[in-house]
Each structure stands twice: as structure tokens, then as C-alpha cells.
Amino acid sequence: MVSLKTAAVAGAVADEAGAATGPSPDELRLLDAYWRASNYLSVGQIYLLDNPLLREPLKREHIKPRLLGHWGTSPGLNMLYVHLNRVIKRDDLNMIYVIGPGHGGPSLVAHAYLEGTYSEFYPNISQDAEGMQRLFKQFSFPGGIPSHVAPETPGSIHEGGELGYALSHAYGAAFDNPDLIVACVVGDGEAETGPLATGWHGNKFLNPARDGCVLPILHLNGYKIANPCYLARIPRDELQKYLEGMGYKPYFVEGHEPEEVHRELAEALDTIVAEIKDIWAEARQNGNLKRPAWPMIVFRTPKGWTCPAEIDGKKCEDYWRSHQVPMGDMDKPEHIHILEQWMKSYRPEELFDENGRLRPELAALAPTGRRRMSDNPHANGGVLLRDLKMPDFRDYGVEVPSPGATTAESARVMGKFLRDVMKENLGDKNFRLFSPDENNSNRWQDVLEVTNRCYMAEIYPEDDHLSPDGRIMEVLSEHQCQGWLEGYLLTGRHGFFSCYEAFIHIIDSMFNQHAKWLKVCNEIHWRRPIASLNYFLSSHVWRQDHNGFSHQDPGFIDHVVNKKAEVVRVYLPPDANTLLSVTDHCLRSRNYVNVVVAGKQPAPQWLTMSEAVRHCAMGLGIWEWASSDRGSEPDVVMACCGDVPTLETLAAVQLLREHLPDLKVRVINVVNLMKLQPASEHPHGLSDRDFDALFTRDKPIIFAFHGYPWLIHRLTYRRTNHKNLHVRGYKEEGTTTTPFDMVVLNDLDRFHLVGDVIDRLPQLGARAAYFKQAIQAKLIEHRQYIEEHGDDMPSISGWKWGVRGTDAGKGATSTEGDNA
């Protein structure tokens, strides 16, 4: 078959104490046979339509017309799988397998099949020749399964299509799973990505007493799609320093000769498993919580290992050409011959019995039942998921004797509720909060009363609520927060991610992948629902006080609504009580992505608790106390969505009341953004009849929106009255300025809103001319005032609902204590 260079290999293994003596030659032969079986099945999936056991000579019609998939990574993944099985079985370990290069789908499917899990989940793919034929055919085939380690693959929590998140997912899975080992393969190409490069540092947050263990395996197969990987092209000692510098103890397993690599890998794993147990024991029995140097493996083996060394005179094995389908053009008889030889080099007749079933002495190598990595319940987290214990969110409500009478910081109120959610579930160890160094900035500091921030690096006496057993995960990486949370949820737990609104775009693409995962899971009968991925976006576009233009972007929700309606939910609660109700709802929901946007600054409160509950249940509704059209048709509908736009709308309504008392104004507040979509587009969508009743069929609608105005048009373009809809929102105007100036710069302020009303009601006629001039004068006064004083006019910052004119007191706009 293939030429294999003999490599000089030195594993740092022999000197480790306490390890088992390693596998016998017989056992090694069996392991190799199992490896060959999985390699055989991997190649078969990529190439074959039929003749699965090659019992007849291979012909063109046995081969797929379109060859799709990836071979290069698979043999390495396969060898690792076989050896992990060995230690799982021997020591009854609880282990799952996260593979970064998720294009290695053929490998994981092959193992699930060899272990029997695949046939249990998909009886049609039976463990016999017919089933094997179906297994081969279905791969990357219409009506079959995708090429990656997708939700369809038993044992997977990580699709790995978009590279970079393997370690973050692995750490998320290991948190609060004290006996779980997450073996995590990192592609050497993947290792070049940003998220992966910081993913290593998850070890600064993994507590050996409370959490399980991540076993990173850097798969140094040398190549990515069409290039070498730099970690494979730096001197060995540089690589070793890199890994040690990130706090690991690397074991190098390197070679081209399978026999030698089998032996080395087995020995390394023996040592490593013993070491992991020692670390756990040291932490759990001796209470030593010093951050250990966790073991890891550097697995340097050829890409495409065991495929033809050259094809058509071109280097293939141990080269990037083996990445996808090493050989195409299967109309060429020589190629058919090469494929046949290649597959036969695995000696299928030794591996599968006459029925096409894996021979029993090989099948006996795999663990059984839920110890199989393909059937580990942690990889189907929904089966482990338990509801959170929930305090009654109504108990945290803000007293609102009349609309606007109370001031509160919504985010802080939410934090109090989360504190008690945290408290009630401390014992269950199934709830964590995640934030890129913004937990307090986003006003969740009260949670620190019942738990700490998790930290495994050095802690100083002056440190503020840091400890190894904290449940608030703060690291300055949105990627890590997202990846950890995903890993935590996918293994059956709960969480919330708080982030600056603008910077959540950093994980746009990770959100995509998770939303796609959920969408597919909804279609797979055996995938059980998991807790929703919850975002709290604060420090939002309208109140970026210390910062400026770079921190202003409300577009994450635009991004979110492109994903399947079944999995996305967007809430913009206008005050603290609505935020509480929404928070409660998010923590109880399943299989969604919930995006909640709300501010953290002191702001007027509008609804009592019971009004808030009703309002959130409806998702949107008329605010009767603010409206003046009861019993008649409105002249204009003032709609608002988001806390700041709600404030500006109410201020505009008040101006209209004062100056145009006859005008009939209807005020509608939207808390559940998806209500605006047609019912045919989103399960929350309002019926057209209800929409028409609320927004009228023909009256002007002035819509003050938190985000980019086009989003409202995109959601409502099919509605009857869309032609009369006029939306104000963020239009990329901003800088470091006063809160009110931010809305003015974007024409979302009360004065512009009033102007919009006047412009759309010709019936107001000449009457309105004076009023319009007065509001223009106000805007000029505003600009002059802030450029002189650096703060908003007292009539603005001190404005109160129901209090006339400019005699309201000065409000608080200073936020210098923001990070205190």
C-alpha cells in the first residue's frame, strides 16, 4: 500500500510514575485492527455507493458520482478514538470527544457505527453488509447525512464546520461535571484561529475539585486545506514552550509507523489518565486548589495517514492534498484500482464477519452503553437537563405608584433576581453567568453576594470576589464567553451571557452556528431540548457614555432575525418590571436563542408588576394611560420599542398633549419584537387582523425604535398600514456626547418625533406652524446648552411624565461611577 517514513519519535512518557504498563502486543494488534476498521469505514463513506465489503471487484457503479467529504483528518481522529476507548473501558471513564476539525464526520460516524450506537439511533443503518452499504451511501448524499459532525451524529456537541471553538466548547462541557473528561482534538490549522488561540486559557478557569477535565490533543498533522500550519513548522522546543506557557504539560506522540504510534499513544494515555486522577484527588481529597499543569497531547502524525502516498504522481499522504477527497476522476479505471487497493489495505476480511458485522473480538474493545462516547448522555445534554429552581420574579418588582413616578436601573433589578436564581441553584451546580469583564458594568453586581467570579490564576488579598468556586465567568473574550456557555448548555445546564450591545457582533458567527445547530436538533427525534442561549445586551447604543461611536451598534438583532424563526426570540423591555418578566421567561424556555436588550442607567419606570406581566404576555400593546384616543379613532399612532425610544415617545406625547390637546394619540409599546412579523413568518407574529386593529389601516404611525430603523420595515412590510409607517432609530450618527444628544443626532428625540407627527397630519394646518418653530428652537437651544455645559438641559434630564414643562428638576446624567 502506502509508503510510510520511519520517524524518530520520543514520547516524554516512560519516566512517569504510576502508569499502567501499557498494552500487550496482542492488544496492540487488536487496537490496530479496530483502527483499520474505522479507517475502512471512513474511506467507504466518502467513496462507495455499493459493494461495501469489496467482495466483488470494484466497479465504477459502486462509486458515488459526486465525491464529497474530508479524508485527511480522519485517520488521526480514528486512532485517537480507538485509544480513548481503551482507557475508558479499562477505567470505566466518563468521556466525550470534541473534535475541532468537524469535517472529520466520516470518522465519528464510523465509530458510532462500530460501537452499535448508530444502529440503535438509526435502525435502518444496521450492523451488517446491507447496513454498511446504507451507511456509505447516506454520507454527504441527498436525503442522507451531512459531511460534518453535525447534530445528526450521535455523541457530538460540536459541529466543527466553522473552526475555532473546540476548546471553548470543551471547557464549557467540563464545568460542573466533576467526573467528565472532555477529550478535545484541536486541528493544527484550527489552532491558528483567534478563538482557539485564546481557548487554551480556559484552564485558568477550570477548578479541579468542582469541574471535570479537558484533555486537549493538538492534532499536528501538518496541514490545513492547502497550506502547512505554522505550529507544525516551528522548532519543537518553541512549541513546547508555547504549550507550557499556556499552563499545560504536553506529551508528544509522534510518528508515521502505526505500530510505534499505537504503543506510544497507549503509554501516553496511561500516564495522562493517571495524572488526571492524581490532580482530581489532590484537589478533592487534599483540598489543593492550586492550578495544576493539566496534561495534553501533541499528536504529530501524517495528514491523510494510510491513503496512497502519491496519486497521479502527486504527493498525497502526509500532505495537504489528502485534506478532502484525495482522488477524484473516478471514471479512470486506474483510479478505481487505486481505491480498491487502498481500501483493501485495511484488510476488511479480517475486520468484519461474513454478515458484515464487526468481529466480536474487536467489538469487545469498545466500551458499552452510556460509556460509549457516541452514547454519552453529556453529548445529548437535554436528557440530563433539569429545570432551574426559580424564585418568583414578581417579588423583585419595582414599585410604580404611577407611570414614570419611580426611577430604577433595569439591569440592576435584573441582577437581584439573578442573584436569587443563582442562590437557589447553588446546590445543583447547573447555572452560571458569563461576561467579558462586564458583569458589574452591566449592573449584575448583586450576584456577587451569593457567588464569586471564577478564577484559577493567582488571587491577591485585595481582589474583589474572586475564587476557584465562583460561578460568574469573566474573561475578556466574547468568544470564550459564548463558547463556554454553549458547551455548558449543550451538556444540559443553564446560563446567561451579559455583553455590551455593540460588541456582541464579535460572536455573530458563533451565534449562527448555534442557531443552526438548534434548528437541526428540532428535526432530530432523539435530540432532547436544551436550555436556551440567553443574551442580555446592555450598555447599549444610546448610553455609551464613556465611550463613543465604536461602541454604538444595535445591529445584532438584525443578524439574529435572519435565522429560523422557530429558534430566535428578541425582547426589548422598556423598564425593570418588564425586564424581570422577560428574564423569567428566558430562563424557563428551551431550544431558543433569546436576545434581551435593556439599559443600565437610572430611568423612569412605567408599569406595575402586574401590568408588566400582562404586557410581556401580549408582547405588545396600547398603553392606555399614555393614549388619548379611547373610544375613537386615533389621529396618529406613536409606537415605541426599547427603553430610550419609549422615554422619548412619552415625552413627545406629553408635548403633543400640551400643545395640541385635541389630537388623539395612541401609544403602543413593543416588548417582543417578533410580534411585528406576520404570523406566517414567526410563531409569535400577530395576526393581520390584530395588527390592523392596533396600528390602524390608514393612520400615520411614528415608530421610535431602539435599533436600525430598517429592521422595523423588514418585519412589517407586509402589513396593511406599512405605507404610513415612519420609523426613527439609530442611523450611525454618534460620538462621545450627552445621553439626549445621542437621540438628537439620530432624530429619535421627542422634538423630532413631534415634528414627524406634525409633518404627517396636514389637518393640523397653520396651527402647527408655531409649535413646529418652537420645537426647532428647542433643538437649537439644546445644542448650544450642551456645548457650553457638557450636560443635558435640566428640562430634559429632569423630565418626568405628567409633570408640565421645564420646571422639572435636574436629573442625574453623570456616570463617572460606572466602574466602581
Place this chain on the structure above:
Amino acid sequence: MVSLKTAAVAGAVADEAGAATGPSPDELRLLDAYWRASNYLSVGQIYLLDNPLLREPLKREHIKPRLLGHWGTSPGLNMLYVHLNRVIKRDDLNMIYVIGPGHGGPSLVAHAYLEGTYSEFYPNISQDAEGMQRLFKQFSFPGGIPSHVAPETPGSIHEGGELGYALSHAYGAAFDNPDLIVACVVGDGEAETGPLATGWHGNKFLNPARDGCVLPILHLNGYKIANPCYLARIPRDELQKYLEGMGYKPYFVEGHEPEEVHRELAEALDTIVAEIKDIWAEARQNGNLKRPAWPMIVFRTPKGWTCPAEIDGKKCEDYWRSHQVPMGDMDKPEHIHILEQWMKSYRPEELFDENGRLRPELAALAPTGRRRMSDNPHANGGVLLRDLKMPDFRDYGVEVPSPGATTAESARVMGKFLRDVMKENLGDKNFRLFSPDENNSNRWQDVLEVTNRCYMAEIYPEDDHLSPDGRIMEVLSEHQCQGWLEGYLLTGRHGFFSCYEAFIHIIDSMFNQHAKWLKVCNEIHWRRPIASLNYFLSSHVWRQDHNGFSHQDPGFIDHVVNKKAEVVRVYLPPDANTLLSVTDHCLRSRNYVNVVVAGKQPAPQWLTMSEAVRHCAMGLGIWEWASSDRGSEPDVVMACCGDVPTLETLAAVQLLREHLPDLKVRVINVVNLMKLQPASEHPHGLSDRDFDALFTRDKPIIFAFHGYPWLIHRLTYRRTNHKNLHVRGYKEEGTTTTPFDMVVLNDLDRFHLVGDVIDRLPQLGARAAYFKQAIQAKLIEHRQYIEEHGDDMPSISGWKWGVRGTDAGKGATSTEGDNA
């Protein structure tokens, strides 16, 4: 003033050979005075409205009402600046300063002011007491300047609001600037981000003969917003290994005592500058292109250094509390007193003369003219920008004897053109291509005929076009590609980024920041236009053959169009000749972000070169040869945008021609997406009159779109005929399947389009019933066929414009050679 702990400090400096002997005590005193001046100005900007030199007792009214900005990072940045100035001046170095923690705006503004640049750019901010008062007031003040190192700041190419991109920008700036040193401060918080963590590895791509140098300075001030940073809390030797493992030679400069740190830093910089010169000489004179261990600095000094140790009994200096505004509540007289004492501790009277101007012996420390980091032309790249030499793109055109008669891979044709653009500019060293390991996958491999991939890690004989002087930058990090390209453009050069369409979302947030930067630059008179940021998105949603659902997302353009219309352009050329025309346009344009989406698979070609040029110039237009409404009103408008939708639309039109020959169909193709917007919204927008003429005022429009259908609605909701617009596009249905099945899954295929026409033309009546049934049967046949054969029906894959029915031959759909 403030209490400073004495720290045990050991710089690894003394043993280095060849360094200058270090500064004299006198010089050190002057350096310290300059540092105090910059610290004074930094505090002043955050706090003071007036009384800038504290010549009268400080009162409440001298202090800003809203305190906004960040102090903590500033003293460290200031000290580094002063010392970089020293070596710049001594050795006439060409240096720019990129600071990761861009919230250190006060620091860079202070230095630009001290160097005189600020007053040159903004004469109102003069170098006297009055100017200083204005300098203070304007900071984070309405009508003034933002808090960050924004485009307004002379000398900046990096806003640093969103953390993580400092090193990528720095490397991008250093490429092809052989005498430039980019001093790059990395916050220890920032260092936790993914992009920054991989940013270090830019050194595997920096060629010491051809490129300049990046001098990373890890600012280990211990804290971020409200937490310690883990790099500051791991053992020193672990950190050292980490940095050495990434290929650097770290110099540790650590301490709390300014005097000592001044000395150490000066000595370290002397050594480092000598070392950089040695590395350059070794590469340039001796031709040694081995990757060197570039020097770097670990600068461990207290966060908020020199501010009060405690405020109100709470630790402030050397703690996270100094991050933003260390002290608020300035209505408290004690606080006013503390502020006054703090500012006076810098002894302003020693620093500024009676007019408030920096004393001459201090001013003499700074470099002059263009050597000032605040006035280095590389930081205002437009002044250095030169046009690319451009071959005539028409020479690369595909022959198209009649529409659809030729097949070509658009991306590959583009690659040939880019090859010659590359060739013509090799001498000017101002053009690079960037790709996350997808250059060949996206079909630009012909560029390898004239240049290589850049690589500074080890190169093997079997490697494919790798060399230290390559101009194709391939690294598996979308963040690095983006960051490098931005750095390269911002310093006045040209480039193109090729990426899988789905994964470009990885840099959504970086795009945001760059688009915002450009928007602001357009408003700043002295910022000169730079080359546009060009994206080529291929391997798009419709042809993800080896991959699947995770690789399908056309939503980047949705994200892009939320940014200011002046800076964004989106093109979806339907074939190779239009792609050539668009490419040429992008490479000539300035200050835009151009997004170009096109496929890489063999596909029919529609337009001759001259038709293509005309079509692209118009941006959209009727394809007369495909339409049947000439001289009359159409019954239906079939619009299309994107290569695959164009193909499906034409196939639908052909079916309509065959089966409903009387139907008058108008075919419109859109290449410039922004044409659809109203002229009031985008400079490219079509007037309503033209739009109505093209799309009619009342006929059904069936729009086949490449991306999410809602985007078309969002762009056209104001158009007269919007109510009759029916859009098909990607709706998140997909997997690994055949090319045609992808469009079928999303109802974008020819049969659905025909069905849409029938549904919207009631006048077709009973006639259409048979036809409708026939197309439904076709879809069922399709499903059965692909599930059996794994490939599209020959009548589909072999379809040709103008060739009737199913007798067309089988087309090529196999793509197994994709990575060959």
C-alpha cells in the same frame, strides 16, 4: 502625592551587548518631567473645564459636570511614549504607535499636543493656556472629541474601542515598510481576546528583509475594567515561556518607582533598537531570512500609576478602580481637594511656562516634523497612497458568442486578472492578497504564477509556493486576514480579502469598526482617502458542496448595509465578465468597503465584455435577449441578483417561453445591490422614476436573490411597486446535497419561480393548471432522482440557455478536485 510600593525589579537588559550606555541622570530627570506633563494633560482632559494650569484654587465650576474617559491605562502609555520618543530622536527612527487599549485617548492626545502636531491640525487648540483650556474642555465633550484614539487623533490608525486587533493592525502596517517600527501596546486585558491571542503569530509572516518591525509591548498593568488579567497572575516563567513559545524575546521592565522604571525602560529600548537593527542588517546585508526572535517588552507597572493610592478609603492606584474616572462625585469639596493635589503632584509650574507652553528643554525631547509619532505619514496612509498600475481588465474577458454558450469559473477568471495586477505592482510593493487558507479554494491560484504565499516558518522542499517574500497572506484566521489588511490599507497600500461567504461573519465586528473609521475620516479634513477594503466572498451559500448547513450564510451583506451608505458598496456580478469589471472598479475606488459575491464553480456566461462593462456601469438593467416584452408592457418582471439566482431565473424564463409563449416577460439583472435603494438613502440609489420604469408600477415582480429575501424588501420598501414584489432567496434550509437541490430546498429553483409567476397571474387561468402540475411533477422527479443517484438530473446540470427541453447533455457537478 501618592504612595508607591517599592518593587523588586529585574530587567533582562544589562547582559545585552552593543547597547548604548543609557540615559544620564539629567536626561532621566527631563524624561520624567515630560512624562509628568503628559500625565498632567491626561488628567486635565478628563476632569477640567477651566483653570487648566491650576493657577487659581480649584473650584467646582472648573470641573466638568460629566466626567467621561479612562485614566488607568494612560500613565503607562505616556511613559512608553516618552521613551519611544527618546530613541526615535536619537536614532532618527521611523516609528508609529498603535495602542490596543484605545480608551487611552487622553494619552495620545496629550502627546500630539505636546509635540505641536495637535495645534498644527487644530489651530484653535493652541500651545498656550487658552489652548490648553480648550484641549481639556473638548475631550469627551459635546462638540468636542471622542474619548478614544479615534480618527480625530493625529498619529492614530487604530481606534482601539473594540479590543483585540492591535497586533494584527501593527503587522499589517509593518508589511512592506522596511524601515518602519510599529510600537504596539497590548493591554493585558486585551491579550485575553481571541484575535489578540492569535495576533502574536504575525511574526511567522514578517520578513525582516522586506518588512519593517513590530515591537509588541505587553502592558501588564494587572487589570481590565473590574478584574485582574490572567497574564498578570501566572508565574513569571510561565509568561516568559508563553511569549518565547510565540517566537519573541521578551524584555521585562517592571516596577512601581518611576525613577527605576525610567532607567530600565531606557536601557531595554536601547538594547531592543540595537537588536532590531541587527536583525534587519542580518537579513538585508547577509541575506539571512531565518525567522528571528523579535524583541518585545513586558511592561509591568501599576494601573492608574500616580493617581491617589486610595480614594474614600478604597484602593485606586494599582487596581481596577482606576480604569475609568478614578474619582467622581465632584460636588464633594474633599474630592476637589484630592484632584487638585493629584494634578499638582505633577508640578505643572515646572513643566509649562508662563504662557502655558511646554518648556523648551522638554519640548526639545520630542522628535520633529514627520518623525513625531503624531505626524508620521504612515498614520495617515492616504498621503502615501499611490494608484495601482492596472492592466486592462477587458483583456481577461471570457468570449461569450451568445448568452450561455460559454462556461467559466468566474473566480478563476478574476484570479488571472489579479495575477497581472500583482505582477505590475511587484516593484512597488503595495499590493497583497489575504485569505484564511482559501486562496486556491476560492480559485485565485493563478496569482501563484507571479508571487508566492508568504511564510516565515520552516519551509519543506515539497511545499507549494511558499516563501518569505510571497505576497499572498494565508493564515487560518479571518481576524488576522482582516486586521492585517486594515493595517496595510490604513498605511496607504492596496489589497483584497478572499473568504468563504459564510465565515466572513467572523469579522462582522471588525468590519463595523473599519466602516465607522471611514465614516468619521470622511468628516476630517486632514485625513486623506485610503484604498477601499475589498472583500471577495466565494464558496457561497449555493455551492457548499463538501460542506453543509454550517457553511451557508449569505447575511454579511445584510450586516454591511446597516453602515453609512457613503462607505459601503455591494456587488453580485452574475458572470465572469461582470466580475472583472467590478474587480477593476473596486481596486480603483477609495474609502469604501466593497463586498463582491460570486461563485467559483463552472457556470454559464451571459454577457460579452462590452455588455458587461455597460451593465456594471448601470448597476442593473433589462437583459433584452432574455426578455419578451419589447415594445409593450410586460406581464411579469423576473428580477435576479447573484450568479445562481440568475441561472435559475433564466431557466425559468425558458420554461415560460416554451409553455406560455404569449407571456411577456421582462428580465432584470442587478449587479450593484445599492441601486435598489432610494436615491435619498444611498448615493447609488436609482431614482423612483427610473425604478418605476424598470420594475413597473403594478406588475408582479418575481425576484430571485442570492441572499436572505428580506434584504430586498428592506432596500425597496419605499418603491411604488413594492406591494407586488415577491422575493425568493436563502431561508436557512440546507445541508450537504446537490447544487440544484440547494435551490430547491429554498424555493429558489426554476420550477418554484415558474410556479410563482403562475400564482401571480390569474389571467393565465385554467391554461396554467397543466403546466403547474408538470412543474410539481418535476420537483418530485428531482427528489427521487437525487436520492437514488446522488447527483442532479442531466436535464438540470446540463441545462443550457436556448437549448430546448431535457435533451441537453450532462453537466459537470463533481467538485472533488476542489482542493487540488
